[in-house]
Amino acid sequence: DAGVIQSPRHEVTEMGQEVTLRCKPISGHDYLFWYRQTMMRGLELLIYFNNNVPIDDSGMPEDRFSAKMPNASFSTLKIQPSEPRDSAVYFCASSTGTGRGYGYTFGSGTRLTVV
C-alpha cells in the first residue's frame, strides 16, 4: 500500500486566494482526519470523517475552512479566502476504528504558505 497520499507537498498562495488540499487515505480505512501543525499551537485536529460522513468539525477554525469526503478514497480541505495566519503544515491521517491498538497512518503533509 502506498500509504496516505497528500497533495500538493508545498503550496504558496496570496492572501485572499482559494486553497484546496487533497488526501487519499489507505484503502479499507474508515476514518479520515485532518490536522494542522504550527510551532505556536502544535498539532490540532480540525475535522474527522467516519465512512465519508463528517463526525466532528469543532476544530475547524472558522467558516473559511471546509472539508469534504465525496467517496472512501478522497478528501479535500478548502480554505477560502486564505489568510497569512493559515500558514501551517496540514496533515491527513486515516485509520480503522475497530479493535484495540489501531493507530493512525499519517500522510507527509502539505506545507501551506500564505503571503
Add this chain to the structure above:
Amino acid sequence: GNSVTQMEGPVTLSEEAFLTINCTYTATGYPSLFWYVQYPGEGLQLLLKATKADDKGSNKGFEATYRKETTSFHLEKGSVQVSDSAVYFCALSEKNAGNMLTFGGGTRLMVKP
C-alpha cells in the same frame, strides 16, 4: 476526559547517551498507548505501541512499557544516534471513544555528534 502529558523539550543529548522521554496519561477507560515520531519535514510515523498493562512496545532500539499503576508510558533508548533527532509524540486511544487518538504536546530530541 482523556489527556496525555509529556516532558517539555527540547531534549539535547550527545550521541550514544541514554534517552528517557516521560509520558503520563489520564483515561476514563483502558487505553492503548502509542509513541509516534516525526522526522524533519515528514508526517508522524508510528514508532511503537502497547495495548495492555505491562506490555512492552519496542522498535528501532526504542522501548516503552505500559505501566497502569503509574499511568505512564515512558520512552527509552539505550544509545541514541544523530539520526534519532526528531519530535516524539505520546498518544492514547480508547475503544469506547471510537479509537480516537489523544496526543501529547510532543518532545523535540536533538542529538549532537
